[in-house]
Amino acid sequence: EVQLVESGGGLVQPGGSLRLSCSASGFIFSNYPMHWVRQAPGKGLEYVSLISSNGVNTHYADSVKGRFTISRDNSKNTVYLQMSSLRAEDTAVYFCVKGLGQWLVTTGPLYYFDDWGQGTLVTVSS
Amino acid sequence: EIVLTQSPGTLSLSLGERATLSCRATQSVSSRYLAWYQQKPGQAPRLLIYGASTRATGIPDRFSGSGSGTDFTLTISRLEPEDFAVYYCQQYGSSPLTFGGGTKVEIK
Numbered sequence: 548e549v550q551l552v553e554s555g556g557g558l559v560q561p562g563g564s565l566r567l568s569c570s571a572s573g574f575i576f577s578n579y580p581m582h583w584v585r586q587a588p589g590k591g592l593e594y595v596s597l598i599s600s601n602g603v604n605t606h607y608a609d610s611v612k613g614r615f616t617i618s619r620d621n622s623k624n625t626v627y628l629q630m631s632s633l634r635a636e637d638t639a640v641y642f643c644v645k646g647l648g649q650w651l652v653t654t655g656p657l658y659y660f661d662d663w664g665q666g667t668l669v670t671v672s673s
Numbered sequence: 674e675i676v677l678t679q680s681p682g683t684l685s686l687s688l689g690e691r692a693t694l695s696c697r698a699t700q701s702v703s704s705r706y707l708a709w710y711q712q713k714p715g716q717a718p719r720l721l722i723y724g725a726s727t728r729a730t731g732i733p734d735r736f737s738g739s740g741s742g743t744d745f746t747l748t749i750s751r752l753e754p755e756d757f758a759v760y761y762c763q764q765y766g767s768s769p770l771t772f773g774g775g776t777k778v779e780i781k
Binding site for chain 1: 706708710716717718719720723729761763765766767768769770771772773774775
């Protein structure tokens with residue numbers, strides 16, 4: 548059974564930083580790209596970031612580009628999201644997600660999401 | 674960017690009724706790369722349908738997806754108590770990946 552367990556959420560002031568972690572089990576972690584998707588309170592879903600299976604390639608939504616960094620440690624079956632220069636609009640539940648699809652140079656990442664963690668809440672407020 | 678518009682915003686139906694949810698895209702979704710998710714309060718989304726019409730593992734056959742191009746539909750043939758939730762569509766035919774705003778199916 549696939550399990551994705553996020554941690555690291557909390558309250559942070561605007562301009563601050565936070566690192567989220569996601570521990571994975573139940574599948575061969577190093578074979579899969581991993582993603583972060585977020586959901587602001589009472590709102591819909593927003594794609595945030597993706598990292599390739601070997602950690603070499605990354606992709607970000609325009610809304611977080613230059614502020615967030617995704618990374619992974621395949622020896623620990625863990626993916627991270629380092630968030631800096633946080634804004635009020637970054638307040639959301641952040642989901643760690645395993646996806647299926649493809650990532651081509653010509654098309655960019657094309658994935659749907661078959662397994663989700665329970666999410667961790669990040670609140671950016673003074 | 675492909676924008677997905679889901680309608681109606683809220684669907685009020687009774688147990689056993691048929692639910693028809695719409696997802697309309699501003700551009701054609703390549704290769705029918707459209708997925709549907711169900712989300713209950715306080716829970717993560719769950720994959721229901723991918724490839725516009727293929728049910729994910731363990732999804733009951735009362736859920737079905739159809740459509741192509743810019744118009745897609747999720748149908749729940751007979752609503753069960755556990756089906757009352759919010760449903761999202763997502764396109765993965767072009768980057769950036771985008772989600773619809775959701776349809777809430779509530780008990781009438």
